[in-house]
Amino acid sequence: MIDQWGRSVDYLRISITDRCNLRCKYCMPKNSVRFMPKEDLLTIDEIFRVAKLTSELGVKKIRITGGEPLVREGIIELIRDIKALENIEEVCMTTNGILLEENLERLISAGLDRVNISLDTLDETLFREITGGGDIKPVLRAVERCVEKGLKVKLNTVLMKNYNEKEILEFIKLTERYPIDVRFIEMMPIGAGKAFRSVTTDQAIALISEEFQLLHCESGNNNDGPACYYKTEKGLGKIGFISPMSHSFCRSCNRIRLTAEGFLKQCLHWKKGKNLETLMRHGISDEDLIKVIEECIYLKPYEHGFLENSLSSSSDKRNMFQIGG
Numbered sequence: 001m002i003d004q005w006g007r008s009v010d011y012l013r014i015s016i017t018d019r020c021n022l023r024c025k026y027c028m029p030k031n032s033v034r035f036m037p038k039e040d041l042l043t044i045d046e047i048f049r050v051a052k053l054t055s056e057l058g059v060k061k062i063r064i065t066g067g068e069p070l071v072r073e074g075i076i077e078l079i080r081d082i083k084a085l086e087n088i089e090e091v092c093m094t095t096n097g098i099l100l101e102e103n104l105e106r107l108i109s110a111g112l113d114r115v116n117i118s119l120d121t122l123d124e125t126l127f128r129e130i131t132g133g134g135d136i137k138p139v140l141r142a143v144e145r146c147v148e149k150g151l152k153v154k155l156n157t158v159l160m161k162n163y164n165e166k167e168i169l170e171f172i173k174l175t176e177r178y179p180i181d182v183r184f185i186e187m188m189p190i191g192a193g194k195a196f197r198s199v200t201t202d203q204a205i206a207l208i209s210e211e212f213q214l215l216h217c218e219s220g221n222n223n224d225g226p227a228c229y230y231k232t233e234k235g236l237g238k239i240g241f242i243s244p245m246s247h248s249f250c251r252s253c254n255r256i257r258l259t260a261e262g263f264l265k266q267c268l269h270w271k272k273g274k275n276l277e278t279l280m281r282h283g284i285s286d287e288d289l290i291k292v293i294e295e296c297i298y299l300k301p302y303e304h305g306f307l308e309n310s311l312s313s314s315s316d317k318r319n320m321f322q323i324g325g
C-alpha cells in the first residue's frame, strides 16, 4: 500500500497492552502511570482482525509490542494466527525480556521470527534503578537462550546522559562475543522521556571510534526501517543507530501503529489516525473497515515534528507504553 508521499507501507506495530511488569524511569515512572480500563483494550480477536485486514492491504511484517507484550494473555495464539496469514512474511516482538525465557519454546513454536530485547545497561544495580526494581538476570539468561535456539535477537539500548553512556563500549564488545545486533536509540521527548538527556548518535559514534573502527554495513533485513548499521572488524553482530532526533528517518517511513486501545496511528508523533475500536464495536463490516484503514494509511503525514512541535495541540500526548515504541 502506497501513502500520499509515495512511500510503501508494509509494516504494522501493534501494542497489545499498556500494562508492564517494569517501571522504566523514562517510560512508566512509578506512581505516575494510569492504565486504561481493561475493557478499553482491544481484545485478541479484534487485534487479529486488524492484522488480517492490514495484511490484505500489503502489510508483510508485524511487530507485537506493548507495554510488555508477554504479560498479555493470548499472545502465543495471536502470534500463531498472525504468522499463518497468507501475506505475512515476518512476526517479531519487542520485549523487556523478563518473561522471555519461560515463554521461549512456545513463542518459537508459534512462529516468532525475531525478537528485540530492550536492555539499557548490563549492570545489575543500574538496571534495577532504571527499571524501577527489575532483575537483570532473567533478561541476560533469555538473551543467551535465544542465541542457543538460533532466534534472531537485537538489543535495543536507549542512550541517556549520566546513566548508560559509559557502557557503550561494553555493548560493542557484546557484538564481538555473540551474533546479536545492538541498536543505540536516541531518547525521544515522549512522556517521561522528556526529562532525560539523550546521547546523540554522533556523540556515540565519536566515543566508539576512539577504540573501534566502525565499518558501514547493510542491515541484512530490507524491512528494517530507520537504523543505520555498522560492524567492528571482529563483530559477529551489527551495531545500529536509530536517530529520530538528530537524523530524521521519516523519508523512508514504512510503518503504521495500532495502540492498545485500537487507535490506528499514522505517525509516532502526531495524534492523527483512526479509532478502529469504536468502529469495530459498532459493528462495521470488514469491507468498510478495510476502506477506513486504507484511507488512514494513505494520509500518513510526511514527518514527525518532535523538534519543532512537541507542545503543539496536534502532537500526541500518549505515552510510549501506550503506543508501543
Ligand code: SAM
Binding pocket: 020, 026, 027, 065, 066, 067, 068, 069, 094, 095, 096, 116, 117, 118, 156, 158, 185, 186, 187, 188, 189, 190, 191, 192, 193, 194, 320, 321, 324, 325
Ligand atoms: N516493554 C517492551 C520493551 O521495553 O521492550 C516493549 C514496549 S517499550 C515502550 C518499546 C521500546 O520503547 C523500548 O525499547 C523502550 O526502551 C523504548 N522507549 C520508551 N520510551 C522511550 C523514549 N522516550 N524514547 C525512546 N525510546 C523509548
Ligand code: SF4
Binding pocket: 020, 021, 022, 023, 024, 027, 028, 066, 067, 068, 096, 118, 321
Ligand atoms: Fe515497560 Fe518497556 Fe516501558 Fe520499560 S520501556 S516500562 S519495559 S513498556
